[in-house]
Each structure stands twice: as C-alpha cells, then as structure tokens.
Amino acid sequence: MIGSAYALAIDFSIYKLLNGYAFRHDGVEDPLRFFAMEGQVFFAVLLAGVFLVRGKWRSVNGRHGVVAAGFSAALALGIAQIVAQLWDRPRPYAAHADAAHLFIAASPDPSFPSDHATAAFAIAVALLLRHRTVGLAACLMAVILCVARVAVGTHYPSDVVAGALLGSAAALAFWHPAVRRPLHALADRSGALYEATLERVLGPGTRSAT
Numbered sequence: 001m002i003g004s005a006y007a008l009a010i011d012f013s014i015y016k017l018l019n020g021y022a023f024r025h026d027g028v029e030d031p032l033r034f035f036a037m038e039g040q041v042f043f044a045v046l047l048a049g050v051f052l053v054r055g056k057w058r059s060v061n062g063r064h065g066v067v068a069a070g071f072s073a074a075l076a077l078g079i080a081q082i083v084a085q086l087w088d089r090p091r092p093y094a095a096h097a098d099a100a101h102l103f104i105a106a107s108p109d110p111s112f113p114s115d116h117a118t119a120a121f122a123i124a125v126a127l128l129l130r131h132r133t134v135g136l137a138a139c140l141m142a143v144i145l146c147v148a149r150v151a152v153g154t155h156y157p158s159d160v161v162a163g164a165l166l167g168s169a170a171a172l173a174f175w176h177p178a179v180r181r182p183l184h185a186l187a188d189r190s191g192a193l194y195e196a197t198l199e200r201v202l203g204p205g206t207r208s209a210t
Helices: 002-024 026-052 060-086 113-130 131-151 157-173 177-202
Strands: none
Touching: 002 026, 002 131, 002 157, 026 060, 026 113, 026 131, 026 177, 060 113, 060 131, 060 157, 113 131, 113 157, 113 177, 131 157
C-alpha cells in the first residue's frame, strides 16, 4: 500500500511538473495543445502517405507496416477499453481540480490507459519493425503526443506509459511469424489492388516499378 501510494505521488508530481510548465509558457502550451488534439491526423497522413506513395519512394516494407499498424492499433484499443472498464480511473483534472490546468475539452472516458498513446505506439512500433526511417519518425511523434496529453492536463504520466506499453505489445504480437506472413500477404494484395486500380483509372503504363 505504501509503495502504491508513493508511485501515485511520483506520478502526480511529474504531471504537475509538465502541466505547470505548459501553464506558465504559452509558447510551449499552444503547440502541445494542438498536437494533443490533432495528433491522430498526423498519424493518418503518415500512414496514407506511406501506403499510397508511388515511384522511387514506394516501399513494400512500408505498406506492410501500414497494414500491421492498423491491426495493431485495433487490437490495442480493444484491450484498452477492457482495462478502462476494470479501472475507472478519474482524469487528473477531476481528481485534483485545485492543482490541474486543463487546456482541452474534458473527456467522459476513464483516464487509464490513454487511448491516444495506445494507438500511437501501436502504429509507431508496427512501422518501426518494418521500415526503420518511417518508424523512427512515428516513434518521435508518439513520444511528443504522450508528453502533450500530460502537459495539457488530460492524462497522468502513468496513463500514457501504460498506453505506450500496450500499443507496443500489440505491435509485437503481429510481428510473430505465424501472424506476420499472412498479414504481409494481405498488404501485398492490397497494394497490388491499389496499383491496378490506378492503372485502370489513369491508363496503361502508370504502374510504378517494383
């Protein structure tokens, strides 16, 4: 019990540090608030770009990563919903109204784990396992998103850490050879269908080289 209380105290101390810093520095709070609210758009654009790009930037590994990212995020978010039902943890701005600063709209969902962190790391790790450059960029985005969700006051640090671990675990589950091979085959078929559709729409000779 003492250890648990100590861990919660540290958790809240880190929360106050980040949230308080954002409160005192608009130059930090504004971009973090924007990313905390719109970060999923950046991930959607990244995934769409990696899958749809053609020509010299086209990557089979990248397309494998996009499909794996979708499945990983779906699995991780499903598990996160179950966890949230088991522990209805109040948001920090509800539990500590006198010490928290909320810079975005309040959420009716439980605080633990963070859905944003869960999805972000599921996507980032799935990409990293298959396409290092894109994966590193996605991991950086995921870290920024996690920091932003704490700084704007909507999550404790432990919420985003738990989400990051859950998302990463889901991505690793889809890296198992028994799952990876059929998943990559699905990505290849989806990519071939996309290429064939573009060729029919744009005319012969538009298929990019493999």
